Amino acid sequence: MAYENILTETRGSVALITLNRPKALNALSSPLMAELGDALLAADANAEIGCIVVTGSEKAFAAGADIKEMQSKGFADAYVEDFITSGWETILRVRKPVIAAVAGYALGGGCELAMMCDFIIAADSAKFGQPEINLGVIPGAGGSQRLTRFVGKSKAMDMVLTGRNMDAQEAERSGLVSRIVPAADLLDEAMKVAGRIADLSLPSVMMAKEAVNRSYETTLSEGVRFERRLFHSLFATEDQKEGMAAFVEKRQPVFKNR
Numbered sequence: 001m002a003y004e005n006i007l008t009e010t011r012g013s014v015a016l017i018t019l020n021r022p023k024a025l026n027a028l029s030s031p032l033m034a035e036l037g038d039a040l041l042a043a044d045a046n047a048e049i050g051c052i053v054v055t056g057s058e059k060a061f062a063a064g065a066d067i068k069e070m071q072s073k074g075f076a077d078a079y080v081e082d083f084i085t086s087g088w089e090t091i092l093r094v095r096k097p098v099i100a101a102v103a104g105y106a107l108g109g110g111c112e113l114a115m116m117c118d119f120i121i122a123a124d125s126a127k128f129g130q131p132e133i134n135l136g137v138i139p140g141a142g143g144s145q146r147l148t149r150f151v152g153k154s155k156a157m158d159m160v161l162t163g164r165n166m167d168a169q170e171a172e173r174s175g176l177v178s179r180i181v182p183a184a185d186l187l188d189e190a191m192k193v194a195g196r197i198a199d200l201s202l203p204s205v206m207m208a209k210e211a212v213n214r215s216y217e218t219t220l221s222e223g224v225r226f227e228r229r230l231f232h233s234l235f236a237t238e239d240q241k242e243g244m245a246a247f248v249e250k251r252q253p254v255f256k257n258r
């Protein structure tokens, strides 16, 4: 499928999706978000794919929602279209792991999109921020909620109220990103990590994602019970037998995703 605002590519069992509006620093227009949603669902449905990487350019992962598209909207347009929810949250329906590989600016909707991925690998050039307050609005794609869960109330308040950016080091210290790599190595590292995940048993990878995500939505005791049920169910898979036999026999496992 040919897209206008993103590039898609498959490398082994990893799908790579690159945001590609260089002249607008990958501003997340409605057409771009529709294409991204479409590509994510296609990768999720593709049995050959085990992990997905979303990235941008050296200068910008994404500089936010498209301000030029938003500027003339009125309340009724925003409300009736359910502006920002519709289309944007497709990524939350993806059941395979999605890694955000972030270099340069990840601002506003760019930061929110990265936070909707399962984890963020940042280049040392990455800058995260929720600058919507400078435009007379507030985050509208989950920024005030997800950022607070990642970095805590004090830092989230600071960023959302002042609109200041966080550099990669601060983002790693605060728990927003899982690791930092030199900018020149970002894509190679992200693809390597994604490849490692894609080589694992897909049912266990998908259940691991589901279990971690459940921790955001439920109590500790319910979350632990949910995890236990998923854990027990994996003993019904051939891959559990293979994984444990491989350990005992001191060899690499060969998973069949069954």
Ligand SMILES: CC(C)(O)CC(=O)SCCNC(=O)CCNC(=O)[C@H](O)C(C)(C)COP(=O)(O)OP(=O)(O)OC[C@H]1O[C@@H](n2cnc3c(N)ncnc32)[C@H](O)[C@@H]1OP(=O)(O)O
Pocket: 023, 024, 025, 027, 028, 063, 064, 065, 066, 067, 068, 084, 105, 107, 108, 109, 110, 112, 131, 132, 135, 138, 139, 140, 141, 143
């Ligand atoms: C999703 C919600 C609901 O949460 C809302 C949002 O996301 S609101 C958007 C939040 N993001 C921002 O406010 C960041 C806006 N961009 C900037 O502040 C700057 O562009 C920058 C600091 C990221 C980079 O500055 P600089 O290097 O000086 O480049 P520019 O000349 O400003 O930009 C180059 C080019 O890109 C266009 N651009 C940048 N960001 C956006 C955007 N969010 N929407 C639309 N267009 C954007 C910018 O206008 C320039 O294009 P031209 O005007 O020269 O054609």
